[in-house]
Amino acid sequence: MSHAIEHESGTPEVVTCPMCGNAFTCARASTCWCSTRKVPAEVREYLAERYERCVCSNCLDRLTEKANAGEKL
Numbered sequence: 001m002s003h004a005i006e007h008e009s010g011t012p013e014v015v016t017c018p019m020c021g022n023a024f025t026c027a028r029a030s031t032c033w034c035s036t037r038k039v040p041a042e043v044r045e046y047l048a049e050r051y052e053r054c055v056c057s058n059c060l061d062r063l064t065e066k067a068n069a070g071e072k073l
Contacts, residue, residue: 017056024056034060040067 012027026032034054043063047055055063066073 015053017059018051018053019055019059022056022058026054028054033057037061037064039064042067042073046073 012025014023015026016023026034032054034057037060039060043060046063063073
């Protein structure tokens, strides 16, 4: 994943997932937890078209699983 809005310091911030409404911590930098995930291009495009902020790990995992299973996002 890449962060649309990246802080220079990469200071972690508690944000709200735009998909499910749960709070989670985002580093908003290449050191964030999501940088270790293998996210299919289809999921990255889906998220970029719909959201300006990051989504939580549960939502990212759910979308990745659906994409890998060939299901519509």
